[in-house]
Amino acid sequence: MKLKQITLNDIAKKLNVSTVTVSKALRNHPDISFETKKLIKKISEEMGYSPNILARNLSARKSNAIGVIVPKIAHYFFGAIIEKIYNIAFENNYEIILTVSQEKAEIEKKHIQTLLSMRVDGLIISITQQTNDYSVFESLLTKGVPVVFIDRIPPLPNINSVEVDDRGGAYKAVEHAIKIGYKKIGHFAGYLNVNIGKERIAGFKQAMNDYGVEINPDWIIEGGFGDQYGYEAFMKLYNEKNLPDIIFTVTYPVALGVYKAAREVGMKIPDDIDVICFGYADVQEFLHPPLSCVDQPTDKIAEKAMELIFERINNPEETTAKHVLIDTNLILRGTCNRTVSHLAK
Amino acid sequence: MKLKQITLNDIAKKLNVSTVTVSKALRNHPDISFETKKLIKKISEEMGYSPNILARNLSARKSNAIGVIVPKIAHYFFGAIIEKIYNIAFENNYEIILTVSQEKAEIEKKHIQTLLSMRVDGLIISITQQTNDYSVFESLLTKGVPVVFIDRIPPLPNINSVEVDDRGGAYKAVEHAIKIGYKKIGHFAGYLNVNIGKERIAGFKQAMNDYGVEINPDWIIEGGFGDQYGYEAFMKLYNEKNLPDIIFTVTYPVALGVYKAAREVGMKIPDDIDVICFGYADVQEFLHPPLSCVDQPTDKIAEKAMELIFERINNPEETTAKHVLIDTNLILRGTCNRTVSHLAK
DNA sequence: CTGAAAGCGCTAACAT
């Protein structure tokens, strides 16, 4: 802003001391006597002094800020992680510079540039679904910029990352479905070029194989992570009269799409068709029936990510990367939650 | 970060020119010949130069950044607004420094200090539910800092604000309920010390009065904005065997609480008890039945807020404040959406 | 077209 801002110099002149004295006094430097400190603080308060962080950071060559890049905000998963990241940063006197890539690789790239220009101390990134050029990230690494990737992770060696155990979580869900008696299990799988899509379908397949349940490729549908896709995928199978007994969806919105479609065609969940999804959201318990899911502990993801980034910031020399897998747990509510003897064939 | 960053000077030395030349070349200043520009750009690219925005901003005495303070993020309403704000900022080459007050007045105050220290060009604020000391905001105004308040607005004269027409929206919802035949209309009202609570109940009452429908004070319950409160309020009336025919809830989570409670006691929405709420959320259409609501156009709020803040930033002299009321519209889905002849008594 | 000088506000290092 263009307003006249009070500077150290202004205070110094008023008190007939040097800027350095004021600077030190305000930062409680032991050099300065208690009396002068008190006076200086009082006056600067009165004058409405507010330190210029730009100048301070320029001088200190660090910003006390962490840059964050996420594909979107208005989404339970990212919203919750971001909120937690903010809280942790606040407790540690760090600022967060949040940017949104809108799932676009070019925007992501621009944000990286901007954040580097802002001289953030580190970067936390969740890459877009369409990112396929990883050179930007590589150059980040060779430059030695502290970076931690969360959830959506580029296929690069030796990077710090915090990831949900997608495979294990998917496995848990499918295993549970099998254990309560399901045999005809479908999977709406999202995009398989994204690591979460890849991992979740892997967990699905592994559970099926481990328990000797046949995988019907007709019931595995790729396509997207949004509710629209769940709706369409359901309708496709419905029209083919080829629905499984239960569908494991790659995300929670996809399950919403299934709910909507099922209601439209008059099928009752969980009796006519059952659902379980990957991903927690606060509204699931209010659905009818309440939707069971694989919970991804957003708080833990945020905590670990911040822990790693701080570690990296404080040990710039350290080069071995850490890969953290966050364990998931099944939250069983109104779906996929009772033995299905009626299906025994 | 502590890494060696390339500076203008580094490039200048390498090319045996002055920093100024490099600076100008990189910014496409007409002073510099096409040839040198080309060369300098090529080299700085090669060297991986990234301008130090801190230094640039310090020199320019402005930051090209807007500070935003919201009570929370993981919430549909704020999430959607923030997302839009980010997009608009991006299009205008502005940075957003987002901070979260966690509904705590002291944190809010700290954030204001920090953002001022960062020399943001302007501030967009949605105050906490517990803020009751408005002097911070007042001093902001006297300092001449461009500020726009959104949604949650302090009772101060002459401030820029963007507000949803809460009263009008509530009026619309209640009016609609009346028109389709409801007489026994309740209102779960949230906190009345917050402007949105105050306005919404005012709209409720006004509609009731305008249409000559009797207000039963037993059916107006204050208490909070979360689902828990909706649940409790419903249960209270249920236990007293004193439920109205329809409940207008102050927020969408409160309606969720009602859904949950109603299901628990075996009452069917909308037949046994009907609901309509203030506030849009993407999941409403997936509820059973899909929940009708008063939509608050988050995009418009964000757009207007950004418009006002830019206006203010570009005209620091301007002192007359603008107050924008964003119109709402009713989104009718599965609730509060059919004539209730069966209730005629 | 190019560059030298000065300053943005602050702090670390080195006197006094």
Added chain:
DNA sequence: ATGTTAGCGCTTTCAG
């Protein structure tokens, strides 16, 4: 205990 000097990286005069 206080002040002087110099520099963080960039940009805006203004002179050449």
